[in-house]
Amino acid sequence: MMASPALDSPWPTSTGDSFCGSFNIHMEEQNPADILPVLEDPTCSVSYNHSIPKPPPVPGNTHAGNKSIKSLSESCYVPKETIDTWDKLFKEGCGADVYIITEGRSYIPAHLSVLTLASPVLGNFLRQSKVQNSMRYVKIPGVPYKAVYTFIRFLYSSCYEKEEMKKYVLHLLVLSHSYSVPSLKRVCIYLLEQGWLTKENVVDVLQLARNCDAPRLSLICVRMVVKDFKAISSTEGWKVMKQVNPALEQELLEFVVEADSGKEERLKKKEEKKVYLQLYEAMEALLHICKDGCRTIGPRDKVFKGGQVACGFPACKGLETLVRHFSSCKTRVPGGCVHCKRMWQLLELHSRICNQPDSCKVPLCRHFKEKMQQQTKKDEAKWKLLVSKVIASKDALWPISGRRSSLL
Known part of the structure; x- marks a missing residue:
């Protein structure tokens, strides 16, 4: 047979x-x-x-030639x-x-x-x-x-x-x-993808999808397992799979670990991007204070007059406080005061971004430009990397960068 x-x-x-x-x-x-x-x-x-x-004969093709067949299929x-x-x-x-x-x-x-x-x-x-x-x-x-x-x-x-x-x-x-009935296979896959997958059957479906050459369905099952691993790993389907197909269990566990690592990495990058964005805001606010002179912030008890509104630069108020401290601090040398040290770093960062040192109103801009010539290659590489990341972060701050692009 x-x-x-x-x-x-x-x-x-x-x-x-x-x-x-x-x-x-x-x-x-x-x-x-x-x-x-x-x-x-x-x-x-x-x-x-x-x-x-x-029974009557099965309907057959009564049209001759490929052109006729194509025409029939398009108008069927x-x-x-x-x-x-x-x-x-x-x-x-x-x-x-x-x-x-x-x-x-x-x-x-x-x-x-x-x-x-x-x-x-x-x-x-x-x-x-x-x-x-x-x-x-x-x-x-x-x-x-x-x-x-x-x-x-x-x-x-x-x-x-x-x-x-x-x-x-x-x-x-x-x-x-x-x-080999592809039309029925497509129906089965579609219905499973559109809501028939459950925590209880997803492990069985995953194994069948791989054996039945349904890669998209297999991927959806893997994503579902990774997303709700705690609940799915306690189902009867997982327990059976663990006994008879330990290789698949190990593969899914690796997916879960990789997903968790990727999530942590994304959170870390998100926090880093937030820091670079804050530095970009500080650079814009510093230029605004030194060049324009911010007249809508000052002492905490200041009352706005007439149609005055709060300054549109998010970092302006905090930065002005730091500038006031820096101008009056008695231990202003680098390393002597943590607040002054931060201000020195912001001023140096500005000087590395500024392309008009001769006419720049920000204090010590020319000083730091000259100081760059004396730095080691290692320090120079670190500063270049920081500058590139700060400038790149402006894309996330389109309302401000669209309104004011004076840093570049």
């Missing part, structure tokens, strides 16, 4: 009856003698009658009546020449021509199966009857019941991948 397409899944399931047993999807040729008693059971909802005429519209007709053909099973046996010895009548066109993989197996009394008998074990029923129905009309699809979506994902 021909080797059947299979998707072996080595892990046990964790989602109960709707996803029972390991997936070992394959077709088995069935002995008609074992099946006929089932077919004759009066309780079965569908029976086969040889007197029923064959399938009315509801046509879909209903194919759905009815499946449900009534008139003229069926295939019996698909499922779990519990239930069976589904179908048509070889339809299954062959809808799934070449399935059709290839069916054509090689034995024929008795004009019927082909095959079995799809390991999958619930309702899942197989939904799968075969989709091959006819692309129809499905939402409740059945949601209940058996994992089985249908495996079936669609195993028997």
